Amino acid sequence: MSCKLGFIFRKKNSNILSKFDPMNFIVTLTLQAIKKIYGEEIPESTVTLQETRKEFDGQVTIVTFPFTRFSKKSPEQTGADIGEYLVANSVDIEAYNVIKGFLNISLTDVFWLDQLDKQILKKDVGVLRRNGRKVMVEYSSPNTNKPLHLGHVRNNLLGYAVAELLNAAGYDVVKTNLVNDRGIHICKSMLAWQKFGNGETPSSSGLKGDKLVGNYYVRFDQEYKKEIASLMEKGRSEEEAKREAPLMMEAQTMLRKWEAGDTDVIKLWEMMNEWVYDGFEKTYKKMGVNFDKIYYESNTYLLGKDIIEEGISKGVFFKKDDNSVWIDLTGEGLDEKLVLRGDGTSVYITQDLGTAQLKYNDYHMDNSIYVVGNEQDYHFKVLFLILKKLGKSWAEGLYHLSYGMVDLPSGKMKSREGTVVDADDLMADMIDTARNRTEELGKVEGFSGPEKEALYEMIGLGALKYFLLKVEPKKRLLFDPNESIDFQGHTGPFIQYTHARIKSVLTKGGYKAEIIKAKPAILENTERDLIKEIVKFDDMVASAAENYSPSLIANYVYELSKLYNKFYHEVSIIKVEDIQLKNFRLNLSAATAQVIARGMKLLGIDVPERM
RNA sequence: GCCUCGGUAGCUCAGUUGGAUAGAGCAACGGUUUUCUAAACCGUGGGUCAGGGGUUCGAAUCCCUUCCGGGGUACCA
Structure with missing residues (x-):
């Protein structure tokens, strides 16, 4: 151990x-x-x-x-x-x-008691000194053609928690979201809606906007496949069929119109994107995440061409005969990489170069964290390397927080095969499970209706968030939709329960924050163990922030909760006659609750007063 | 092929400046409540830390190598 x-x-x-x-x-x-x-x-x-x-x-x-x-x-x-x-x-x-x-x-026990006094019985546990540095955390970054799924949930929770951690560790934090709101995939849903939608809207259908748009994205794929099949029957090769299918050609036409600023296309695009944003907003709100600044790719996708010019003049990039622009990274053990198409249009990395510069111009941050899945490891390696070669002083502060994919027992989630775990559904399921379990246990006597609902949500989301955050980011995560997430043992609800239990003792023991002078002569082992753990908290926050790893906090808070439950079980708190001892144990309990609440807050998880 | 990230108990995971007999939870089995919330606590069983080699007083941890799995290697994002 x-x-x-x-x-x-x-x-x-x-x-x-x-x-x-x-x-x-x-x-x-x-x-x-x-x-x-x-x-x-x-x-x-x-x-x-x-x-x-x-x-x-x-x-x-x-x-x-x-x-x-x-x-x-x-x-x-x-x-x-x-x-x-x-x-x-x-x-x-x-x-x-x-x-x-x-x-x-x-x-000595005196030492440990001093530590407890010094570090804990004050308001700002887990708040480190301001370090005068600014950091940007970009996370979420969804496409506007389909609803958020479990993979996004991991991303959002990670990004949010890391931002909270960095803030706690003394940074000024700017949370950003770079929304991918343009491109061929968006046109696909637009086109399908135009052709098959019969004017359906979120209000006419009662569907959440992102779900509605997502349906048309799926519909496009279905119709497109039909066209491919019939073209192949007529003797086309698969590749030809894919290329020549009328729907695909129409989608590409639509994209060109969009880029040309065609009024009708832009209007349709704006309308459907609004639907999606309404939907996302609800999901984000439920999930408890938020942003200080949202960038849209429709505004940034043309950026980066200046940087291409800069790179050419600095001799970092070179042009090929067809006018395409490249960088040679073979010296770094990578490949030659295209940075601008032959026709002068941007590729992914072109706009990311531009966006990176834009972000820096906007905020002049010291560090910038990109929370993006590990499928893009290579992309970010190249991106950062290019910026360094261009001599951008701020490129040293860039960091790709790469996390593993969320897999199902059957493998990857695939929207086409309907195996995607929808974020809204998942949260709703978790809340339902929390409701059922809580009612079975008979825990909500004396709760009002709204109090009950708030509790179910807190527990359900606590279970989900903890489940996703306790695993080290870079590891891939296995999620089995058929096996519900536990509410016992190493889980969010266990920690929430511990907190509620402490609050209950404090209430019954008539705890008041002022009575902190009481000290026992000798500590019980469980008491000393608990103090030892509590005292580590600030350092855990520092390490977690430094390693961009909320899982360190998640595991720490669990360990702390276990120690408290052991203490709770082994000694009496409010029933001891010695008033000094009782007060000390109440203090220790209060200190534990404070650290649990603060630690969970850093993970974006709320803890209840009662459960 | 090359690059990269993983592989720890039946399952899900901790364990990273190299340190003692590798730890939790779930699942299984047994126990604890007239006493502060049993979503808890205590106990039992369960391991070739993927395999092999090396460095070291000492390796799950560092190096080499093999195997297995994920991802990347696009004028997609």
Whole structure:
């Protein structure tokens, strides 16, 4: 086990300023000890601290193997030497024991109680010092031809949580969404609606706008396939049929008209996009995500040509005979890459180059995070490399937060095969499940109607969000629609339940935030374990932000909840006679609740007062 | 082919400046409630950390290699 102490994750040269490292004095003292005893000066990084494993005495362990090189003694003796020194030179360290190359040290209960006071019983847990830096997080970035699905849900939750984390870690954060609202795929739904829609609108059909438009995208594909089939019957090859199908040719005509600014096409496009935006807005709202700035590709797709010129004049790009523009990245182990078509029109990377510049001009941010699936790893590698070659100083701050696809047991989600897990449906299902479970358990006596609904939503979405966020971003995620997401064990509802449980104890115990002076003489193990965990929180926030990894927070909050439940089970809180002890335990409970709530908030998950 | 990311218990996952006997949850089995919320707690069983080699006092973790899976390698986005 031995989960490492939070601060060990910290990278050097970090931009994130933690308020303090509660264990850092141990490292300092150890360095002193080594200098004194062995006359050796060693870098801080050679002192490894880890949490003491449960089966041994102590809370913090120093690994002493590396010191034997110059101590010229056995690991046991080396540990004992240092242990003696630590106990003698710190009032906070009361004992040590040595097992092989591991020096386990016990900190005093007074120390732990101080830590609790210092770090937790204040308003701003998990809020690190402002670092004066600005970061942009782009996420979601949907196409306007179909509704959001489970893959988008992962993207949205990740992007939102990372933005929250960076904000907590001291950055100024700008959340952006780059909407892909143009192109051939959009024309397909437009055309299908025009041909087969009979004027259907969201209000006439009662359909959510994005769903309605999505239906026509599917319809296009169906009709298109029919045309292909009949052309092939007439003896065309598959490729010819695909190219010559009237629908496809019409869609391409429509795209050209759109680019030419044809009034009717633009009107249709605007109308249908509005429908989609209305739909997306509802989904985003339910999901609890939002943006500070929305970019539309219809406004940015022509950008980037200036950069192409710049690149040519700087000799970074070169032109081929057909006028197409390329960059040679073979020196970097990549390929030659097209950056502008021969006819002068943009490709994906052209507009991304332009958009990157636009974003920078707009915000002058120090860092810019793109939350985009790992299928685009190569694209972003190339994009960033090009910007660096162009000498853009800000290119160093770009980062592709690549995450794994969400797969079904049957493999990839495919809209054509109807295996897509729709975001709205999924959220609604989760809320239903929460409703059923909660009512079965009889947990909502005394709740008003709206309170119940709010609770079901909180739990259902909590389960879903936690399920998606607890997994490390870059790993692919398996989702089985037939197996509902759990509400027990390592889940969002478990953590929410723990929070509600604490709130209930606090209420029944008459807890008031002021009574913080009470302290027991001796801590129970469960109490010390809990304090130890709570004290790590700020460092966990720093690490999670640094690694763009909400899963670190998700797993931390789970660990904390488990420890609380153990504590809750093993000791009485409001029923102890000793008023001091009772108050202390209430404080500890309140502190735990505060960290749970704050940690979950960073993940975009709300926690209830009762459940 | 080449590039890239994964492979840890039956299933889903933790474990990353290399450290002790690799941990949780689910599923299975057994126990805990006249006492602060049992969506909880405690216990049992379950592992060739994909295979092999190397570096090291020490490897799930670093290096090499093989196998398996995902993704990319478009004048699509």
